[in-house]
Amino acid sequence: MELTEKDVIHVARLARLALTEEERKTCLVQLGRVLGHIQKLSVLDTTDVLPTTHVAKLSNVWREDEVRPFLNTESILANAPDREEIFFKVKKVIE
């Protein structure tokens, strides 16, 4: 599976990254090499092997759905690039 420039453009859009043309070119070369290395995995026999998503010994944990007050809203809004009153301000969502 050869990585193409079209793939990079498609994936960059999915990842919400506006790559410049130069960034795309570098990405293509460097990731092509990394993917070439990763191809090693294809020779492994994984028939009947279950995937591991994580190694923690966990089961569902239940707790009461209790409201916990958060009193420091202002400290959150202080990090906002733009705000209006107690809201985050962004560009128009629906044209």
Next chain:
Amino acid sequence: MTDPLSLSATGIAREVNAGRLSARQTAEAYLDRTKAWDPHIKAFLSLSEEGALAQATAVDNAVARGESPGLLAGVPIAIKDNLCVNGTRTTCASKMLENFTANYDATVIERLRAAGAVFLGKTNLDEFAMGSSTENSAFFTTKNPWDLTRIPGGSSGGSAAAVASRMAPLALGSDTGGSIRQPAALCGVVGLKPTYGLVSRFGLVAFASSLDQIGPLASTVEDAALLLQVIAGYDDRDSTSVHQPIPNYLQSLGTGVKGLRVGLPKEYFIEGMDPEVERAVQDAVRVLESLGARVEEISLPHTDAGLSVYYVLAPSEASANLARFDGVRYGHRSQKAENLLQQYERSRDEGFGPEVKRRIILGTYALSSGYYDAYYLKAQKARTLIKQDFDRAFEKVDILVTPTSPTAAFRSGEKSDDPLQMYLSDVFTISCNLAGLPGISVPCGFTSSGLPIGLQLLGRPFDEERVLSSAAAYEAATAWGRRVPPVPVPS
């Protein structure tokens, strides 16, 4: 009064708790040294002088009142800048978070406060902890205190360099594929990655959530155990935190290695390894044997797949975790956007550095429709095989011994244009994260040009006691960890 600069973290806590050493004078001594030396080493992104002095004064006052301020009373500590400390900037060495001020404490930070620690400042890292040299920091590259023309390793390179140069007796790092152990090895200090689930990650900026762990960097195994004692334990704010009784790590340090079964995985002694590193590790194995350990060669047959598995899974998880940086609620927002989509795309393009973008693209690709089975699912299955290798090995042996890194510290710029070469420097540390094991790096020698070499010990899940006591036994029998780098001079 004892000179605090000559004490270990354990020594400082003991002296402060006994009222024989002032926490404030200790903080001043380390801050003064940092202000004089750090312009040459560049381990710190920010210093919190005022906060440190206030914390230290509070510790002294508690001692004067006859209270016990805690296990880390008056111990100055450096904190990797991907951990949230309430009211201080937390940048992840990224332009994306250059002006972000954390508004809560990470769980480990809460625990440090309760134990009487003193926060010196935040240390440099590869952007969002992605890298092996700190060269991916958006701000500057940290220098290796043993040779200022070389890198300190990464991603916790700032923390490792701060401890190696004794600007801080203790530091916190995070380890996703070796980011504590590899810089510890390259800087000649001790670095421990705890078992997955032992230390809460609440307040750690997430990179790859099935792999990330927080852990100590220290100048002795005892200091690493002391810090682990404080930060280990269940936390309901991290859903992967494990309910597990926390043993007394300090008490078990003197257990020794008599009768310990030590495994040498033959796949870790590969071509391309620096012969000086190989010799140092073989010498270390003989030291363990002379202390009564029984050494045998074992096999971890899927070792070769580890790097590939990691460089599919870690970027995939990162691409999901880093989706939150969209310039809406916090972080960088592009001023060049005309609509909402452009605001996302341009904010992310301007805010992230090249390696972070590379990994987001790689991860998004591996997760995307048509490639998911070939990359992501295949890597998850291979992860199972790697985990099973370790399960089998630990039926025969108690501890695995390997080199931490195939080479000593490389020169700045040597690998920065070639991501694959950079990734290969993680080859011995990543399997430990994939299997969720505890792993430690301890100094085990120096190259002929005077660069430190690290020995890695891996244990069964939640067997930190044996990992620490084996490392302590080795450390006590050798003197490598006692060497300190020269006082930095302008280059």
